[in-house]
Amino acid sequence: MKIISFIIQKGGCGKTTTTVNTAGYLALNGYKVLCVDMDPQGNLTQHFGYDNESLDRTILNLFQKSASFEEVVLKREEFLHILPNNIDTAAAEITLQKSMSREYLLRDVLSSLNNEYDFVFIDCPPTLGLFSINALAASHEFVLIVSPEFFPMKAIKPLYETYCMVKNRLNHSLQFNGIMLTMCDFRTRHSQEVLQILKKNFPHKLYKSYIRNNVSLKEASSYGQTIFEHNPASVGAFDYQNFSEEFIRDHHKNKAKRDYYQQKFDSLSQDQQNQIMNFAQRNLSLFIKNGLEKLPENTVIREAFLIERNKVMEKIFPYRTNVLIGSSP
Ligand SMILES: Nc1ncnc2c1ncn2[C@@H]1O[C@H](COP(=O)(O)OP(=O)(O)O)[C@@H](O)[C@H]1O
Numbered sequence: 370m371k372i373i374s375f376i377i378q379k380g381g382c383g384k385t386t387t388t389v390n391t392a393g394y395l396a397l398n399g400y401k402v403l404c405v406d407m408d409p410q411g412n413l414t415q416h417f418g419y420d421n422e423s424l425d426r427t428i429l430n431l432f433q434k435s436a437s438f439e440e441v442v443l444k445r446e447e448f449l450h451i452l453p454n455n456i457d458t459a460a461a462e463i464t465l466q467k468s469m470s471r472e473y474l475l476r477d478v479l480s481s482l483n484n485e486y487d488f489v490f491i492d493c494p495p496t497l498g499l500f501s502i503n504a505l506a507a508s509h510e511f512v513l514i515v516s517p518e519f520f521p522m523k524a525i526k527p528l529y530e531t532y533c534m535v536k537n538r539l540n541h542s543l544q545f546n547g548i549m550l551t552m553c554d555f556r557t558r559h560s561q562e563v564l565q566i567l568k569k570n571f572p573h574k575l576y577k578s579y580i581r582n583n584v585s586l587k588e589a590s591s592y593g594q595t596i597f598e599h600n601p602a603s604v605g606a607f608d609y610q611n612f613s614e615e616f617i618r619d620h621h622k623n624k625a626k627r628d629y630y631q632q633k634f635d636s637l638s639q640d641q642q643n644q645i646m647n648f649a650q651r652n653l654s655l656f657i658k659n660g661l662e663k664l665p666e667n668t669v670i671r672e673a674f675l676i677e678r679n680k681v682m683e684k685i686f687p688y689r690t691n692v693l694i695g696s697s698p
């Protein structure tokens with residue numbers, strides 16, 4: 370079970386959108402995910418379609434030990450569970466500050482889970498206060514979510530100091546996973562500049578995939594849906610698919626699946642391979658029309674092509690049926 374925080378101490382950068390849609394994509398692809406809403410504004414809870422005013426119980430009950438995990442968790446789908454939050458948690462922050470294990474409230478909640486999930490994703494609030502510290506103290510890794518709206522290096526410095534403090538004092542095994550750029554518009558010079566700065570400062574930490582500005586992502590959130598439910602053919606869905614695939618590239622489950630598709634593909638005739646490539650190309654061109662060719666990274670397109678090809682392969686050689694359930698192809 371891997372616990373990951375999506376974090377930056379600024380609102381409106383796409384943390385919640387990233388947590389929701391990455392979780393949505395992975396759940397669709399057979400990973401079991403728990404999403405933790407650590408922001409008392411409850412945006413993640415709302416984005417998943419819940420009315421947080423009317424919730425009987427929230428994560429606050431877990432912090433106060435007045436309810437069990439089973440009583441609080443919302444099982445939106447078999448593979449997608451949520452620990453909801455609402456504004457009551459903000460009112461309780463002062464009392465929580467006084468508790469002995471105030472930095473380990475979330476860690477204690479998650480420690481009762483017995484590897485039931487592949488991933489736990491924590492959506493952090495836009496401050497570096499108690500709840501973000503709790504998120505980092507409970508995490509194995511964290512991902513910085515940066516939008517070029519503002520100058521990101523300014524925010525990264527205090528965040529780095531918080532990371533060092535948490536790592537030294539609260540959670541020695543905490544790792545910096547990477548930086549992901551959202552809400553980019555590479556037609557603007559500013560977006561380009563921010564990309565160059567991040568590349569220069571974090572050459573091995575910057576995700577190759579990034580999320581472009583896309584109105585469907587905003588719409589999906591107001592409908593209480595993930596982008597894959599709301600508009601799977603949108604640029605937003607395409608970008609979050611690419612990011613999610615890059616995020617799980619080294620996961621053992623994913624490696625096995627990619628190897629399986631490759632093996633099946635190699636066993637086909639040249640003719641069949643060409644047909645499949647044409648299908649994949651056609652799916653991809655939908656997004657290239659939408660400006661993907663302007664992206665400065667060809668690796669993104671190369672990977673996206675492989676993902677599309679594997680989607681076609683999945684239709685012909687369903688991985689679940691052939692490998693996981695074990696019937697012969
Ligand atoms: N790539 C995007 N393109 C367009 N709108 C976006 C994008 N990502 C997020 N948004 C919208 O921007 C707003 C802020 O995003 P959100 O994920 O809530 O940020 P944060 O959690 O960092 O405060 C939301 O209304 C969301 O729907």
Ligand SMILES: [Mg+2]
Pocket residue numbers: 384385386408412413492493494
């Ligand atoms: Mg948010």
